[in-house]
Amino acid sequence: MKERLPVRSLRLFRITKKIGEFQLRDISLEVFPGEYFVILGPTGAGKTVLLEVIAGMHAPDAGEIWLGEENITAWPPEKRRFGFVYQDYALFPHLNVRENIVFGLKNKKLPPDEIKRELEAVVSLLGVAHLLRRLPYTLSGGEQQRVAVARALIMKPRVLLLDEPLSALDPCTKEMLQQELKRLHQLTGTLIIHVTHDFEEALYLGERIGVIMGGKLLQVGSPEEIFTRPRTAAVARFVGAENIYYSDIILRGGRKYVSLGEALLQVETDLTGRAGFSVRPEQILVSSLPQPGNCLRGKVLAVYPRRLLTRVIIDAGERLVALVVAREDKGCSLAPGSTVYCTIPPAAINVFPHY
C-alpha cells in the first residue's frame, strides 16, 4: 500500500446537473490534497448525485471538474481511478471476500504475486483476514463495510468517495468504524469525500464540512464554523441551532444590538441593516434571578426531560428553546408557568446576513 499516486486537489467549478425534477445548482468546491471532506445534508439534498457526478457516473450539464492540473470533466469513471463505497456496500454476492477485494486488480491483469502482496497489505489494514473465505451474505453490516472499503483501497484510488458508509450500522459499530475510517485516512493520506446526513459523524470525521440542501452547497467550513457560525437559517436549523430570528441591527453607544421580543441583545458582528441570528439551545443559561448582560425574562411553557439535559420551551416575547443540564437547574423551578431568566452571552449569538 506504500507507493501511491501523487495526491492532488479536486476542484469543482459551477457544476450543474438536472436529473428528473432534481437539480444540482452551481456547485463550486475545492477539496485539498489528502483532506477528509464531509458532504452533509438532509435526505434528498443531492449528496449521492453530487458524488456520482464527481465519480464520472453522470456528466454535468455545465461546469468543470479538475484533478490537480487536469480537467477530468469528460473522463469516464475508470480513467479517474476514484474509489466508490456505496451505502449498501454493493459487494458481489457470488464472490467470497477475497475475490471481492481482488476483483479490480484481477481485471487489470496484475501478476498473481503482486495481487497477493496488495491483498495482504489491505487485509491487514482493515483487519479482515479471518473473513477472506466468507460470502457477503454471511457478513455483518460492519464486516461488509470493511470489505467494501478494502475493495476500494486496494485500487489505490486518487480519491475515495464514501456514500453514507455507516448509515446501516448500529450506534456502537458505527462509532468503532468512524474511528477506523479516521485511522485509515491518517495512514493512507487518501483524499476522502464522505457523504452523510449525520451531523455527529460529520463533526467527528470532517476536516471540513460542506452543507448541501436542495441541490445547493450552502456553506463550507471547519466543523467548528458550521456548528457555531451557520451563515443561513437553513444551515442553522439543520445543525440544531433551534432559536432563529430576524432583526434590524441597532447601533447604540458604539455597540450593536438585535431585538428579541421586547428586549435588546448585544451582539458581536460586522454586519449592519437587517440580519438573521441564531442561538444554540445549550448556550442559553436559565436561572431564577436576573443575571448581568443579555438577559430575558420569560415564562416556562413546557419541559421535556431527556437523558442528561432537560429541554425547556420558554416564552420570552418570542419562543426560546434551552437545553439545561439537570444538575444546574437546582433552585430554579422549571415547572410550566414559572418565571425564569434566560442569559445569552453576546458571543453565543450567531448573526448572519438576511437575503
Ligand SMILES: Nc1ncnc2c1ncn2[C@@H]1O[C@H](COP(=O)(O)OP(=O)(O)OP(=O)(O)O)[C@@H](O)[C@H]1O
Ligand atoms: N435517476 C434519477 N432520476 C430521477 N430523480 C433522481 C434520480 N436520482 C436521484 N434523483 C432525485 O434527486 C434527488 C437527490 O437524490 P440523492 O440520492 O442525491 O439525495 P441524497 O442527498 O443522497 O439523499 P439520501 O440521504 O436520502 O440518500 C432526490 O429527490 C432523488 O429522488
